Amino acid sequence: MFRRWISVFRSWHQRLMTQTPIRLLFILMLPIGLIILTVGYSSYHISKSVLEEELKEPQQQMLQIIMKDIDKYLVDSNQVAVKLALDNDVYTFLTSPFSHNYQNIKEVYEKLETITKNTGFIKSIYIYDIPKDNFIAVPQGFSSSSLNFNDANWVEVKDELQNQSMIVKYRDLPDGAVNKGSNLTLFRKIHIKGEARGLIAINLHEKELFSKLNLSEQAPSSSMRFIVDQHHNILHTTNAHHFDKETIAFVQNEIRKGHVHNLSYQDNIFLSHQLESAFTGWQFISVVDEDSILAKSETIRNVVFFVSILALIIGCIAVLLINVTQLKPIDRIKQLLPKNEQSGYRRDLLHLETLIDDLVSDHAQLSQLIKKMTKEAKAKFLSDIQSGKIQSDAEFQEKWHTYFKGWKEKPIHVVLLSIDDYHSWMNETPQQYRKVAKAGLINMMDEVLSPHFLVHMVNLDNDKILMIAQLKEGKVSLKNHLRIALDNVEELLGFSISAGMCSHGAHVDLLKEACQKAELALSYRLYHGYGQVLDYTEVVEENEAEITKEETKTLQALITATEQVGPQDTLEEVNRFFDYVEDNMIHPVPSYQYVAEMKQTLFNSLHVPFPIELEAIKTMHLSDVAKVFQEHIAKQVENINHLQDVKRFNYCEKMVHYMAEHLDEAIGIPEIAESVGISVSLASQWFKEEKQETIYGYLTKLRMQKSEELLMDTDAKIAEIALAVGYQHENSFIRKFREYKKMTPGKFRKMHAAVHNEKEM
Secondary structure (H helix, E strand, O other): OHHHHHHHHHHHHHHHHOOHHHHHHHHHHHHHHHHHHHHHHHHHHHHHHHHHHHHHHHHHHHHHHHHHHHHHHHHHHHHHHHHHHOOHHHHHHHHOOOOOOHHHHHHHHHHHHHHHHHOOOEEEEEEEEOOOOEEEEEOOEEEOOOOOOOOOHHHHHHHOOOOOOEEEEEOOOOOOOOOOOOOEEEEEEEEEOOEEEEEEEEEEOHHHHOOOOOOOOOOOEOEEEEEEOOOOOEEEEOOOEOOOHHHHHHHHHHHHOOOOOOEEEOOEEEEEEEEEOOOOOOEEEEEEEHHHHOHHHHHHHHHHHHHHHHHHHHHHHHHHHHHHOOOOOHHHHHHHOOOOOOHHHHHHHHHHHHHHHHHHHHHHHHHHHHHHHHHHHHHHHHHHHHHOOOOOHHHHHHHHHHHOOOOOOOOEEEEEEEEOOHHHHHHHOOHHHHHHHHHHHHHHHHHHHOOOEEEEEEEOOOOEEEEEEEEOOOOOOHHHHHHHHHHHHHHHHOOOEEEEEEEEEEOHHHHHHHHHHHHHHHHOHHHHOOOOEEEHHHHOOOOOOOOOHHHHHHHHHHHHHHHHOOHHHHHHHHHHHHHHHHHHOOOHHHHHHHHHHHHHHHHHHHOOOOOOOHHHHOOOOHHHHHHHHHHHHHHHHHHHHHHOOOHHHHHHHHHHHHHHHOOOOOOOHHHHHHHHOOOHHHHHHHHHHHHOOOHHHHHHHHHHHHHHHHHHHOOOOHHHHHHHOOOOOHHHHHHHHHHHHOOOHHHHHHHHHHHHHHHHO
16 A cells, blocks of 8 residues: 555656646745745844844943932932031031030931932931930931930941941831831941041932832833842842743842843743942843843744745645646647637636746745845945955955945045034934934935935944945036035034045045045044035145144143143143144144043043043034033132132142152151141041042152152252152162153153253254
């Protein structure tokens, strides 16, 4: 029986394979089925890897935003604790020999009450007098003993504060506590004359503190977020998610064990992302269900598999029907139909046509998918050229001839478009409209240029768009058309862009070099302003290619001058710096480097915070850059003038003056602290907070600066200079000088003498 069936199958197979249409159907059906299966399988895995990679960045950004918000609350709370620790009324409360001074207690209580009412994230504040065992608390009031205070178990935290100035802890509240519901507390010790006299406890509103962490209650999410302290204790977790209790318990248990990498539970894979707060040491963790992210990809994969199987089934049915009706070869049918129009043959041909239509439809869908993937591959290819990631000539030629078949062997123009003053544009444009605005910009550029040029544009990161263009025919100025396009963009979209271009055009092999020239031309926006078409030939080749040694020396001197003048004169020195850059048209690349160095110098000397990064500064005109510096410096100088009346500032200035007057003596931190009449620990703390530097480090810097002057202006021996700046041993001075200047004192003196002689010549 089995042999009979084998014989029947062989006979049926031989009969099928002798017919040309059936063989053709098999040849068409099998490759198409394999292609569909391959596309379905590869599309799922490609989309999976892309989604995982794309998910990482927004999750990290979201955790960064949440961490910054929570850290800001905690930093503000810490500032409140610091101010209370330095408050005169609190000082009186802690140092008064009488523990029941009604007026003093009233004033302290009113201050605490004002802080809690005016600060949304602080629920209550306790101040504890350690020696007298007294409390002043809001809203409880004054308690003469910890036995009478219903929330006094936390006072043992003073033992944990031995080596720390501040900690934030999650604690359990006693039953019946007035402050019920605020389990997160910031503790800070109060030192008076080197002795721990009191504790400050600031109980925080957890709902307000963690508000940015929580997800919408009405939109369950496929992710969970946690905050974990240094001991892997979970401080907070979101509750707007669709996970069951067992899954949540598993994830929480793994996090408590310190397992914060990707987790697997009941065939579910969870992707985890984490950040650590530099202020509190807390871990901010986001856990996302991979299956929920890839649900649509799996659906697409299943649909593609179903379509491929359906196509194979249809092919098999077609082969069977053709075999049953004994369809003749196509050429035989063409011969017979004109003579004998039998309805049977017409039905067979219609069936074959329907089958071909299905195959063509599947092919059209695949073509559309390939077209989309080719567009993305083009963008990636041009982006890699601009960033210099393509090194192999063979790879370059292969991809160029694959993606740009219609382009001729003619010069190619490279243009780099950039949004002017990108930092301001980002602040003024809502996030949901930024992509729309860039898409509109690309469409308008294409509309103006495409009648005369082959154009392809790639949206790069941040402010830039890379464009390549090739003239179709005739003589048309690309520069003029770019000006028209830029004017239209500014008029219709409301923001301006600048363009850097390599106008002569380049051979395809020189595209990378042309991209570099276009980027260099664009950098001259620093001097030419916004909305300009900057041609490499006009703006780069007509200016000096490199910065001169004299210009470098002058710029370094201008930057150094900002450190040597007082706060009031800093603005004038900065204006001199920008005036010099503008008057001499310094090459933009080193100009940006010196602007960044000036920015860092101002931060070190005046602690001027600049929210604008260097990449955003590169999109600005020089006058706008100078304006940003002027505004921030003016604000900081105003703050410094205000701080001159503060006790801590005056003490630090006295210490600096004492150090400058006694550089030739072997003084240390105890002598410096004694000179102003405070303890070593308090002097070190105040100086670090005020100057952002240790007393020893500042003293060493003064000694090194003084030694530099003596090396440059005198002929004194190294041993004499060492004694003049407070070092008893010459070797100690040489070692410290080498550490500070990366060279020995003798080499420094020779280098300065050589520069001085060269200048005189």
